[in-house]
Amino acid sequence: MMVKKIENKTSLVWKMAIASAVSWEVAKLVGSEHPYLAPLSVILCLQTTIDKSIRFSLHRIVGTAIGIILTAYLVSHLHMNGWILGLLMLGGTCIAKWLRLDETVLHQVALTILLVFTFERNSKDYAMDRIIDTMIGVIIAILVHMFFFPPDYTKKAAESFQKLAHQLSDILLELSKWVQSEWRQGKGDLVEYKMNNLLQELHTTKEMLQTASQSLKFNPISKKHKIILSRYQIQMQKMNAGYEYISNIVKTLKEWEKEGILSSSDKTELGNDLKMFSEFFDDFKGIQQGEINNWKQNEQNMLVESLRSKMLLYPPPSHKVYKVSFFLETIKLLENL
Template sequence: MVKTSKKNQNNTSLVWKMALASAVSWEAAKLAGSHHPYLAPLSVILCLQPTIDQSIRFSFHRIAGTAIGILLTSYLVSHLPMNGWMLGLLLLGGTYIARWLRIDETVLHQVALTILLVFTFERHSKDYAMDRIIDTVIGVIIAILVHMFLFPPDFTKKAADSFRSLARQLSDTLSDLSKWVQSEWGQGKGNLVEYKMNNLLQELHTAKEMLQTASDSLKFNPIRKKHKIILSRYQIEIQKMNAGYEYISNIVKTLKEWEKEGLLSSSDKMELGNDFKVLSEFFEGFKGIQQGETDNWKQKEQNMLLEALRSKMQLYPPPDHKVFKDSFFLETKKLLKRL
């Protein structure tokens, strides 16, 4: 329900931006002397992308594609017959030249669109080609300005929600490992844990993608500098989450083999289970990160948990014939170095 509400808010913002920018660009094109003012709002509609950065890149592609298409077509149009075969030849020649110039695929589409429209309208209106260039630039500029200053896109909140969801799932998975070792050993729970790990991996990818989208949404955003600092904190912390996932992935393989051998003593069960609980509590603390910051008490608690576990690892003897237990402690030491 919350996600649907946020999506509706984003769509409402886009609706207002599209309507306002289209109206302003039409009037601006008329003031510039255009006889085809609809071309300006056409650029507005096409160039309003999810983020300002994407809008700017698409706008450059549209202007470049429009200019190339007009240069390749406007002179030839009045000397060629108007039929589908001739249009096909113009599109083939124009887009092939654009491809030969190694132009971006988005520009290639704009070249083709411009060739089609100039081929259709230029012979009926001699100023269509010039109007298309001017109106495209007007529409692009107004679209970007409206996007930047009227409810600029910001995905920081979504990134934070995804981050906390990942922290919760990572903590729960470690808690499941503790329960498996301490009270469900020998019941073949490894396959179920591996299934949960697949969901955890998907959640990790989602969180990384959302952080990247949020970072992109703040490019050229003039009023969200504080959120850039927040996202930089999340980017640092998600590396720890990634380390946690890799740790679990390696440990589950060890535990499954260990369970087959049935060599886990009661004292080892208690010891390993408690270690998993410590790590679970550590990652659970990431759920409390609000606006890129965590309260000092929680941060101190997390540090104390890790330090206690590090001290314990230092006391553990060098690897010997106890392969499975050695593997567990070596993987845990490696994780602690990354946290």
């Protein structure tokens, strides 16, 4: 993960340097007396994803336009002091608020009013340069972001997904061992602790998949990775079902353990069922960048069908409330796989 962060920072460093240099030169070519305004927009508009960059850029353009329209004419007719600046900011930001614009626009309005208020007296072209250079910086920042190593978090999402699958499989295996060989040894608290970590990883993976999906918006070379992420989203439904199953089963097993009644046949049967689920989710670790191995998928299907057939042979027992609960939760999970 640290290597990935370094790679992302390296990409940002190069993008910022190249886009800033190009935007400065383009601003000079169109006659700007304040070419530094174009790189300023580049630096501000290079966000983590192309989608965020575009939205921030639009907010910056709108905020800049409102600030210039309100300030450019008045500044030459008003005395320069803090109270006048405050009134202009109040008026500009109230207009943006009245138009129900984003909070980012409010900041851009205030920033533009401050800079135009300060520099327009000394340079009559500042307001015009600001709007033109802002457009130049925004366009160049987005183009560089799109075509020069565009943001793509698909690989990170895949790594997070596989880590989640590993944790889910391990907990199911832990439950199997608990039932078969560690009954009455107080394993419930340890499993619940691991479940808390699993829940955190589940949320992390969901957020990572969402971030990866957002990073592919407006990405010109993202078609294949969009397909990959859609596969992961489908598999996440099974992960959710797996977590819900474990959560309910652990409560049942803890209560069952207090009673202490678990026959050898029940230990074998329940332990084997949990082990099969562990093997099922363990195969998810074999998914590489969304490419699901057909052999692995067939093996998963065979595991599920085998367990489903076995469950049909044993109708829900009526004499043991805990086994009934275990049976019903297992059927529920099978319906979601």
